[in-house]
Amino acid sequence: MLTSRGGATGPNPVRGDRSTMSPATRRRLADACGYAAMALVLIVIALPLVWILLASLKDRSEIYVQPAVWWPSTWRPENYVEATTSVPFWTYLRNSVIVTGILGVAKFVLGVLSAYGLVFLRFPGKNIVFVVIIAALMVPNQITVITNYALVAQLGLRNTFIGIILPLAGVAFGTFLMRNHFLSIPPEIIEAARMDGAGHFRLLTRVVLPLSIPTMVAFATITLVNEWNEYLWPFLMADDSTVATLPVGLTLLQNSDGLTNWGPVMAATVLAMLPMLILFLALQRHMIKGLTSGAVKG
Amino acid sequence: MINMSRRGFLAASATAAASALVAACAGSSGDGGSASGDASKLTFWSNHPGKSVEVERELISRFEAANPGLSVQLVDAGKNYEEAAQKFNAALSGGAVPDIMILSDVWWFNFALIGAIAPLDDLFGRANVNTADYVDSLVGDYKWNGQTWALPYARSTPLFYYNKDVWRRAGLPDRGPATWDEFDDWGPRIQTVVGGDKRAHGWGNATDYLAWTFQGPTWTFGGAYSDDWTLEFTEPRTVAAAQYLSDSINSKRYAKISNDIAGDFSAGIIASTIASTGDLSGITDNAGFEFGTAFLPAPQGVSGCPTGGAGLAVPAKLSDERKVNALKFIEFITNTENTAYFAQNVGYMPVRKSAQDDPSMVAFLEKNPNFATAIEQLPRTQPQNYARVFVPGGDKIIGTGYERIGLQNADVASTLADTQRQIAQIYEAQIKPKLPA
Numbered sequence: 001m002l003t004s005r006g007g008a009t010g011p012n013p014v015r016g017d018r019s020t021m022s023p024a025t026r027r028r029l030a031d032a033c034g035y036a037a038m039a040l041v042l043i044v045i046a047l048p049l050v051w052i053l054l055a056s057l058k059d060r061s062e063i064y065v066q067p068a069v070w071w072p073s074t075w076r077p078e079n080y081v082e083a084t085t086s087v088p089f090w091t092y093l094r095n096s097v098i099v100t101g102i103l104g105v106a107k108f109v110l111g112v113l114s115a116y117g118l119v120f121l122r123f124p125g126k127n128i129v130f131v132v133i134i135a136a137l138m139v140p141n142q143i144t145v146i147t148n149y150a151l152v153a154q155l156g157l158r159n160t161f162i163g164i165i166l167p168l169a170g171v172a173f174g175t176f177l178m179r180n181h182f183l184s185i186p187p188e189i190i191e192a193a194r195m196d197g198a199g200h201f202r203l204l205t206r207v208v209l210p211l212s213i214p215t216m217v218a219f220a221t222i223t224l225v226n227e228w229n230e231y232l233w234p235f236l237m238a239d240d241s242t243v244a245t246l247p248v249g250l251t252l253l254q255n256s257d258g259l260t261n262w263g264p265v266m267a268a269t270v271l272a273m274l275p276m277l278i279l280f281l282a283l284q285r286h287m288i289k290g291l292t293s294g295a296v297k298g
Numbered sequence: 299m300i301n302m303s304r305r306g307f308l309a310a311s312a313t314a315a316a317s318a319l320v321a322a323c324a325g326s327s328g329d330g331g332s333a334s335g336d337a338s339k340l341t342f343w344s345n346h347p348g349k350s351v352e353v354e355r356e357l358i359s360r361f362e363a364a365n366p367g368l369s370v371q372l373v374d375a376g377k378n379y380e381e382a383a384q385k386f387n388a389a390l391s392g393g394a395v396p397d398i399m400i401l402s403d404v405w406w407f408n409f410a411l412i413g414a415i416a417p418l419d420d421l422f423g424r425a426n427v428n429t430a431d432y433v434d435s436l437v438g439d440y441k442w443n444g445q446t447w448a449l450p451y452a453r454s455t456p457l458f459y460y461n462k463d464v465w466r467r468a469g470l471p472d473r474g475p476a477t478w479d480e481f482d483d484w485g486p487r488i489q490t491v492v493g494g495d496k497r498a499h500g501w502g503n504a505t506d507y508l509a510w511t512f513q514g515p516t517w518t519f520g521g522a523y524s525d526d527w528t529l530e531f532t533e534p535r536t537v538a539a540a541q542y543l544s545d546s547i548n549s550k551r552y553a554k555i556s557n558d559i560a561g562d563f564s565a566g567i568i569a570s571t572i573a574s575t576g577d578l579s580g581i582t583d584n585a586g587f588e589f590g591t592a593f594l595p596a597p598q599g600v601s602g603c604p605t606g607g608a609g610l611a612v613p614a615k616l617s618d619e620r621k622v623n624a625l626k627f628i629e630f631i632t633n634t635e636n637t638a639y640f641a642q643n644v645g646y647m648p649v650r651k652s653a654q655d656d657p658s659m660v661a662f663l664e665k666n667p668n669f670a671t672a673i674e675q676l677p678r679t680q681p682q683n684y685a686r687v688f689v690p691g692g693d694k695i696i697g698t699g700y701e702r703i704g705l706q707n708a709d710v711a712s713t714l715a716d717t718q719r720q721i722a723q724i725y726e727a728q729i730k731p732k733l734p735a
Contacts, residue, residue, distance in 0.1 A: 061586065065565050067495065146391045153392025235381070236388050239341075239373040251377035258348050258645065259560045259580030 111174025474592020
């Protein structure tokens with residue numbers, strides 16, 4: 001078309017503007033855009049968390065108010081006392097630590113070992129095993145709830161830690177994640193270790209795992225956070241505070257038919273988030289360290 | 299250095315996995331109920347409605363003191379009626395059922411239909427249950443197919459709550475509206491007084507049981523969700539009621555859909571609402587103003603108020619001995635003295651006729667006239683429509699439809715037609731085939 005061809009021969013205003021911009025200015029602009037995007041994401045993520053923290057220190061009258069009050073006029077730390085005394089909070093915390101700790105270790109060990117087996121061992125039907133693992137990833141947990149419940153109940157394991165832990169100990173995700181990472185390890189390193197006479201145990205502990213720290217930390221973090229927040233299965237399994245985890249137990253702070261005092265609920269939420277937050281901050285350092293350490297010298 | 303063969307490595311892996319899981323054995327072993335076993339050890343699954351866990355523990359202590367041979371374990375069955383039903387549903391697959399199960403107005407029928415809970419009539423004599431003393435409309439809610447399937451426990455009705463300060467400033471009489479037409483006249487006047495983002499009235503959202511609270515207004519318009527199993531969402535009078543809801547929010551703008559009616563009312567964000575009697579104690583504790591309760595608006599001779607709340611049922615797979623013991627427990631915790639105690643401490647209605655003459659209840663009602671409204675309104679209540687309480691998920695479907703009308707200004711007729719289609723599908727697939735011929 002005549003007009004478009006004519007337009008094409010004319011100067012490109014955008015290109016003209018960009019050519020006048022120095023590389024340093026362009027870099028600064030890109031940085032500014034990056035920081036702006038990060039700030040936006042941070043606000044979206046942080047605002048609800050800030051709200052939870054502030055609400056945990058508010059009186060009920062300042063939570064149920066319009067327009068919303070962000071900064072409390074009077075601080076109410078008593079919400080934390082109520083959150084930890086009106087329900088057996090420390091028992092729930094202990095139970096969460098037990099369930100999350102054991103599940104974390106079990107999933108980590110099983111995930112790493114099964115991934116190692118799928119990558120470094122030769123056995124018939126290896127691909128079929130991997131396909132089954134992928135298939136297991138596709139099945140939502142909720143679908144297996146009834147069959148798992150029937151099995152656990154018939155074994156007499158309801159309202160026990162083992163009844164909560166066993167059905168959650170499947171490691172399809174961990175196996176998939178670690179297998180993909182192990183496949184990315186340069187074969188030369190593995191060959192060199194084998195030529196040095198390393199057996200499977202040494203190969204795993206001295207070569208494969210040290211090269212996998214970032215992925216392992218990511219796997220551990222995801223696993224621990226998921227198990228810490230698990231609700232449906234512990235809820236179905238637990239009958240009382242002896243084995244109920246934090247997400248299950250803290251629902252007792254809410255009123256199913258009436259007014260919920262959100263101050264203590266938010267206080268309990270803050271306390272429930274803290275262990276995972278601390279854990280994440282602690283593991284983050286190792287994740288970065290693992291990412292920056294090279295395996296082969298140049 | 300350790301050097302391990304492949305076989306040795308696999309053996310070590312298996313051992314590590316096994317030991318990790320064996321470590322999980324820490325914890326108490328127990329079962330939250332059983333079809334067999336010691337019939338003197340009962341389990342009571344409750345979601346502790348109205349934060350009643352301490353009250354329920356006290357009732358259990360009283361029962362155990364009065365029945366030395368029997369003991370009851372209280373089980374946390376979830377944070378609301380829906381979760382309790384979900385937990386019971388799972389238990390039906392695994393054998394470990396409770397002896398006493400709390401089931402709300404929208405759940406008991408589903409379990410009766412599939413034979414999961416037992417009809418109780420044949421057991422009443424053996425457990426010394428006098429059903430004549432239960433409030434007729436409340437025990438009547440659990441009758442189906444000529445049988446009684448549960449007994450009333452944490453029972454409520456909706457009440458009309460209003461902010462007396464706002465009413466005074468709007469120059470309105472100190473009472474609830476007599477009809478919804480009258481409230482339609484009052485609404486704009488109240489709105490002028492409250493102004494801004496506040497509203498004269500707040501309707502609950504779908505999760506705040508809008509399908510329950512809007513049932514009464516629908517009846518006063520001459521409509522209904524259903525007449526037995528005949529669906530009536532598309533009937534002109536049902537549509538007219540829903541149009542009233544839409545107009546109050548979207549054109550006259552004196553009402554809104556609230557995420558938390560009890561909280562918003564207590565905070566003065568809405569000047570009136572329809573909320574449960576179960577909300578009364580919370581609102582009393584938290585409202586920083588004088589408020590009143592009234593019957594739900596309805597013309598003379600028309601019932602504008604449904605019943606609600608939860609009852610206690612007994613699973614069908616229990617032995618007869620367990621069923622009788624379970625029924626003894628239900629009878630005991632809902633007897634005159636205990637239903638009065640439960641009502642005063644939690645906010646639900648006493649379920650026995652004789653409780654209204656109980657000295658502690660008489661004194662309580664004198665001190666709490668707002669609570670008396672619920673009891674005085676009882677004769678004007680009627681059982682709920684099947685479409686909400688007997689159709690699995692019916693409450694959510696209906697509530698979501700009305701929520702769309704209020705929040706999205708969705709077309710009333712087409713939204714109700716869609717609601718009717720969804721309810722009809724569930725009825726045809728899940729209920730009709732199981733109904734007795």
